[in-house]
Amino acid sequence: xxxxxxxxxxxxxxxxxxxxxxxxxxxxxxxxxxxxxxxxxxxxxxxxxxxxxxxxxxxxxxxxxxxxxxxxxxxxxxxxxxxxxxxxxxxxxxxxxxxxxxxxxxxxxxxxxxxxxxxxxxxxxxxxxxxxxxxxxxxxxxxxxxxxxxxxxxxxxxxxxxxxxxxxxxxxxxxxxxxxxxxxxxxxxxxxxxxxxxxxxxxxxxxxxxxxxxxxxxxxxxxxxxxxxxxxxxxxxxxxxxxxxxxxxxxxxxxxxxxxxxxxxxxxxxxxxxxxxxxxxxxxxxxxxxxxxxxxxxxxxxxxxxxxxxxxxxxxxxxxxxxxxxxxxxxxxxxxxxxxxxxxxxxxxxxxxxxxxxxxxxxxxxxxxxxxxxxxxxxxxxxxxxxxxxxxxxxxxxxxxxxxxxxxxxxxxxxxxxxxxxxxxxxxxxxxxxxxxxxxxxxxxxxxxxxxxxxxxxxxxxxxxxxxxxxxxxxxxxxxxxxxxxxxxxxxxxxxxxx
Numbered sequence: 219x220x221x222x223x224x225x226x227x228x229x230x231x232x233x234x235x236x237x238x239x240x241x242x243x244x245x246x247x248x249x250x251x252x253x254x255x256x257x258x259x260x261x262x263x264x265x266x267x268x269x270x271x272x273x274x275x276x277x278x279x280x281x282x283x284x285x286x287x288x289x290x291x292x293x294x295x296x297x298x299x300x301x302x303x304x305x306x307x308x309x310x311x312x313x314x315x316x317x318x319x320x321x322x323x324x325x326x327x328x329x330x331x332x333x334x335x336x337x338x339x340x341x342x343x344x345x346x347x348x349x350x351x352x353x354x355x356x357x358x359x360x361x362x363x364x365x366x367x368x369x370x371x372x373x374x375x376x377x378x379x380x381x382x383x384x385x386x387x388x389x390x391x392x393x394x395x396x397x398x399x400x401x402x403x404x405x406x407x408x409x410x411x412x413x414x415x416x417x418x419x420x421x422x423x424x425x426x427x428x429x430x431x432x433x434x435x436x437x438x439x440x441x442x443x444x445x446x447x448x449x450x451x452x453x454x455x456x457x458x459x460x461x462x463x464x465x466x467x468x469x470x471x472x473x474x475x476x477x478x479x480x481x482x483x484x485x486x487x488x489x490x491x492x493x494x495x496x497x498x499x500x501x502x503x504x505x506x507x508x509x510x511x512x513x514x515x516x517x518x519x520x521x522x523x524x525x526x527x528x529x530x531x532x533x534x535x536x537x538x539x540x541x542x543x544x545x546x547x548x549x550x551x552x553x554x555x556x557x558x559x560x561x562x563x564x565x566x567x568x569x570x571x572x573x574x575x576x577x578x579x580x581x582x583x584x585x586x587x588x589x590x591x592x593x594x595x596x597x598x599x600x601x602x603x604x605x606x607x608x609x610x611x612x613x614x615x616x617x618x619x620x621x622x623x624x625x626x627x628x629x630x631x632x633x634x635x636x637x638x639x640x641x642x643x644x645x646x647x648x649x650x651x652x653x654x655x656x657x658x659x660x661x662x663x664x665x666x667x668x669x670x671x672x673x674x675x676x677x678x679x680x681x682x683x684x685x686x687x688x689x690x691x692x693x694x695x696x697x698x699x700x701x702x703x704x705x706x707x708x709x710x711x712x713x714x715x716x717x
Contacts, residue, residue: 271297281307288445310445317345317365324348372438376414404434425460481660484509494534519559544657546636578638605681612658617694648691671717687711
């Protein structure tokens with residue numbers, strides 16, 4: 219490293235000119251550390267940086283406050299003789315041009331490799347020697363041709379990603395960035411249509427970027443500033459200044475963040491006056507309510523609703539809601555308004571009031587997510603499994619962790635009728651079993667519904683494109699799992715259940 223410092227030392231002063239008063243202005247000699255012009259002292263560094271620190275920063279830039287986010291980068295850059303400033307200051311918020319980024323990139327590369335930095339050419343634009351230098355070494359994207367334009371943040375990544383060889387980096391955030399980006403929770407404003415997508419992600423992996431907010435947004439189309447450029451450049455030459463990201467990345471298979479409402483596909487359209495004998499219209503209205511996280515439906519018919527019609531509407535909507543029994547609504551109140559067609563339906567559960575049900579719904583969802591993630595993390599579920607195999611795992615788990623509540627079967631007000639009891643108390647009757655099982659399947663993106671007759675309810679699921687009937691309740695009537703009630707055809711289900 220000492221030999222590398224000696225090799226680079228003679229090339230440092232030209233590098234500083236980029237951040238001086240003007241890149242095309244006459245040569246400006248930087249003030250050295252404790253000596254005459256041209257005499258530099260290499261400062262001892264705690265970390266093995268790529269360039270030596272040749273002077274000390276003592277507040278040379280009046281517009282760089284010590285509490286500014288970029289202070290450590292600007293001061294370090296000054297000590298590395300990368301930055302000189304403008305008129306006594308640094309001008310941190312000023313835009314930087316593409317030509318200035320290319321010039322800095324060329325000088326960094328020359329300094330690291332020990333090559334001669336490009337010299338001005340008579341009759342040519344001040345930046346052209348640097349452009350040719352990079353182009354000759356295949357370090358310049360040919361798509362960059364407007365050199366005098368303000369540089370975008372995407373271009374900053376595209377240019378600097380090529381400035382130094384891979385041996386200068388150790389990718390401290392490699393796995394975290396890959397997982398965070400793949401999860402869709404981080405760097406969400408960078409995709410395949412973003413210029414220099416690969417280079418942007420590469421710079422995050424190397425600890426050169428952290429993003430502009432908690433989700434690591436990069437804002438690739440915005441222009442970049444001298445302060446932002448200073449941060450990237452100093453991180454490039456000094457590994458001690460690179461960023462170790464501390465993102466909390468939820469695995470792709472995790473169900474964290476899902477809600478009961480998110481398990482229901484909202485319809486494109488839903489009638490405000492669905493006929494009670496139109497199952498598709500009733501289903502659309504119920505899905506609209508459930509997907510919005512509500513438990514009430516306001517309907518408005520073009521005629522006054524009679525008592526018998528109100529009862530028929532309530533029956534139709536309750537039957538539909540039971541097909542979504544993972545939502546835990548098994549009771550309905552229908553309020554009709556005289557002399558109008560207005561009807562208000564309120565969905566609830568017989569075992570508790572609305573306030574308690576809201577709490578139970580949250581706790582049930584949290585428990586289902588916990589179980590889902592545990593099965594994935596333990597390897598009992600994996601991405602190579604078919605939907606049929608995944609459904610078997612949940613069938614087994616529910617049979618192993620829940621018991622049938624004989625008392626609750628005769629008590630309409632028992633909590634065993636909702637999925638909360640199956641997952642939080644380990645006891646259930648058929649609607650509790652089916653609600654919990656359907657909740658698991660929907661967390662996996664498996665299409666399913668509840669099928670009921672007058673005395674029983676079970677699951678109908680589409681697994682790998684084929685419809686199956688699955689009765690978790692009857693599968694758990696003994697000390698062993700009765701697999702004959704898993705994966706039944708409709709004909710087999712009709713032999714077991716009348717409906």
